[in-house]
Amino acid sequence: TGKPATGKPATGKPATGKPATGKPATDNKEKKVKKHFNHGKKSRSKVRKQKIHEHQVAVHDTFKKTMASIASDSKSKTKKSRTKQSSESTGENRPVIKVSEYVPVAELAKQMDIPPNSLIAKLMDMGVMVSINKTLDMDTITLLAEELGYDVEPMVEYAEDILKTRDENSVIKANIEERPPVVTVMGHVDHGKTTLLDYIREANVVSDESGGITQHIGAYSVKLPDGHKISFIDTPGHEAFTAMRARGASVTDIVILVVAADDSVMPQTIEAINHAKAANIPIIIAINKIDLANADPEQIKGDLSRHNILVEDWGGNYQCQEISAKNGKNVDKLLEKILLESEMLELKADSLKNASGIIIDSKLDKGRGPVATILVQSGVLKIGDAFITGMTTGRVRAMHDEYGIPFESAGPSVPVQIFGMKGVPSSGDTFYVIDSENEAREIANQRRIMKREQESNRNKGVTLEDVFDKIKDGYIKELNLIIKADVDGSMDVLAESLSKITHDEVRVKVIHKGVGGINEHDVLLAAASGAIIMGFHVRPTSLARDLAESEKVEIKLYKVIYEAIEDVEKALSGMLTPTIKEIIVGTAEVRDVFKIPKVGNIAGCYITKGNFKRNAKIKLIRDSIEIYESKISTLKRFKDDVAEVNQGYECGLSIEGYDDIKVGDIIEVIDYQEEARKI
Ligand code: GDP
Numbered sequence: 001t002g003k004p005a006t007g008k009p010a011t012g013k014p015a016t017g018k019p020a021t022g023k024p025a026t027d028n029k030e031k032k033v034k035k036h037f038n039h040g041k042k043s044r045s046k047v048r049k050q051k052i053h054e055h056q057v058a059v060h061d062t063f064k065k066t067m068a069s070i071a072s073d074s075k076s077k078t079k080k081s082r083t084k085q086s087s088e089s090t091g092e093n094r095p096v097i098k099v100s101e102y103v104p105v106a107e108l109a110k111q112m113d114i115p116p117n118s119l120i121a122k123l124m125d126m127g128v129m130v131s132i133n134k135t136l137d138m139d140t141i142t143l144l145a146e147e148l149g150y151d152v153e154p155m156v157e158y159a160e161d162i163l164k165t166r167d168e169n170s171v172i173k174a175n176i177e178e179r180p181p182v183v184t185v186m187g188h189v190d191h192g193k194t195t196l197l198d199y200i201r202e203a204n205v206v207s208d209e210s211g212g213i214t215q216h217i218g219a220y221s222v223k224l225p226d227g228h229k230i231s232f233i234d235t236p237g238h239e240a241f242t243a244m245r246a247r248g249a250s251v252t253d254i255v256i257l258v259v260a261a262d263d264s265v266m267p268q269t270i271e272a273i274n275h276a277k278a279a280n281i282p283i284i285i286a287i288n289k290i291d292l293a294n295a296d297p298e299q300i301k302g303d304l305s306r307h308n309i310l311v312e313d314w315g316g317n318y319q320c321q322e323i324s325a326k327n328g329k330n331v332d333k334l335l336e337k338i339l340l341e342s343e344m345l346e347l348k349a350d351s352l353k354n355a356s357g358i359i360i361d362s363k364l365d366k367g368r369g370p371v372a373t374i375l376v377q378s379g380v381l382k383i384g385d386a387f388i389t390g391m392t393t394g395r396v397r398a399m400h401d402e403y404g405i406p407f408e409s410a411g412p413s414v415p416v417q418i419f420g421m422k423g424v425p426s427s428g429d430t431f432y433v434i435d436s437e438n439e440a441r442e443i444a445n446q447r448r449i450m451k452r453e454q455e456s457n458r459n460k461g462v463t464l465e466d467v468f469d470k471i472k473d474g475y476i477k478e479l480n481l482i483i484k485a486d487v488d489g490s491m492d493v494l495a496e497s498l499s500k501i502t503h504d505e506v507r508v509k510v511i512h513k514g515v516g517g518i519n520e521h522d523v524l525l526a527a528a529s530g531a532i533i534m535g536f537h538v539r540p541t542s543l544a545r546d547l548a549e550s551e552k553v554e555i556k557l558y559k560v561i562y563e564a565i566e567d568v569e570k571a572l573s574g575m576l577t578p579t580i581k582e583i584i585v586g587t588a589e590v591r592d593v594f595k596i597p598k599v600g601n602i603a604g605c606y607i608t609k610g611n612f613k614r615n616a617k618i619k620l621i622r623d624s625i626e627i628y629e630s631k632i633s634t635l636k637r638f639k640d641d642v643a644e645v646n647q648g649y650e651c652g653l654s655i656e657g658y659d660d661i662k663v664g665d666i667i668e669v670i671d672y673q674e675e676a677r678k679i
């Protein structure tokens, strides 16, 4: 059947914007530059410390001034930028915000119900330069809240601060050692991530260790011939990576960005770049599939330069290695580059204290109960250790690595699968070995209670319908949009037209655009930045739809560019009239296609949700892209025509006016409802 044509953008675009310094450097020169760079790094860190110090002095000054002005103001005046509740209050019962440390700016703005830009401006006044996705420490949050008339109730995971401080205080200087880097491989689908990870794993298993069965625990550690070790995290595609980052967790020291040399920079490549950059994690580029005849690494480098990734031999800072993950060519060189990057990062940890780390993956195993893969970040994890992780506790009953080798203990940067938990923790949960099992249980209990509270307090995201009210009330200065379209062309036209919409008080800003269906990742990004997602001829995946519901992210789907633009214009002027909302009342997967002479193609479907009726309005979706809209013309159970088929059953159907049905297509039954505008 072959892959469906999904309006893939034309490759082989003219390489514009190639920098003048496009001369490949020789290997020798490269090393020299690197050494030089190394030195620069050290002295730069001194300069940075100095800067941080100056910065702290400045913040302190601002703080004093602010406090003074608050003190003199507090009796008579109130902040005009604040909401009604606070202007009525006299400072005694100021609104309380519950935030966790390392909350991103966007999330804090949402909690305070003020535009992220105002928050960024306020922070700038205080001498703190941040972007919308940067996280803030508790000191800064407290300062900021003071300034804006809030009381802060820190919502670090309950007792996290105690555990963390205790953990940090238990570090003994003499026991600090270098630790291996933790690496995550990212990139567009089919560019060779799995192949690369598999090659590295197989090429570097120490032979005398290979007695066990490979377990695929989502992370593994390799030992290079020169004795150096590197840990790879395998499961977090960038969805999980983003989810962890949203929780303030960082697992990765270095990101390897795989780009196939016979393709180009693709949507997921861009997403990976954006996210690694936002998290401040160094990126090493791996240009893969150079064994292919049509491989064009230079074109990839050009592509990357257009996304502000300038590789070293183009005069930039990013290490880059051309590889073939399939036959292993140059993979050793890639590993060397990882070690080089790691050296510059000066990664260290105490290797003897009680272990602390992070949950990478977890599941409930039918036979063995809860199991989790944990990355030990510092200290040493031993069999019998009592621990707390997220809302669950336990004692390490057994542990083993990717190769099924049982471990008695695991040190910094070592990923291991452990058994002995009472419940299943979540990816990104912190993990601490704790001396008192009682204390661990109490903490876990309290966390469960707070989690429940938090869930009932979930606040709402922005919708097009309520955007005008928020503008009026001065809460929104920027309307953030995420655009997903079926092809490059419409994506660009839509983004450009939307960005051009002008409004006295609001700026329309496209924070992310991409080709392809709307995925969980888009929704997470929208949730973190208070954005609305606009899809053009594309659909959300069912996971994305569920997530959007729970995260209160609005997804608007359009088929005509003009309508999308008009909707935004109307929303901004408060003229948005009742909208017709599309509801999906049923879905089915096409599992087979039968050719019936004179009738045409009949799709053999399995109904996964709702029920299907003859003449029902449907949409045909292929790879999250809307292909055709029509209705069901024939509906059959086996050989008989029927009026209706229910969920969980198979049926045969044909679509009026459309014959090119393919296996794997999704058919959605659509209903339309009028949705009144909120006032
Ligand atoms: P992922 O989706 O990024 O994990 O990509 P995979 O590792 O599954 O690879 C996708 C396809 O590309 C598979 O068919 C691989 O065999 C192929 N592939 C991966 N690396 C190379 C390479 O270096 N050369 C060639 N010729 N094919 C490769």
Ligand code: MG
Pocket: 193, 194, 195
């Ligand atoms: Mg893969």
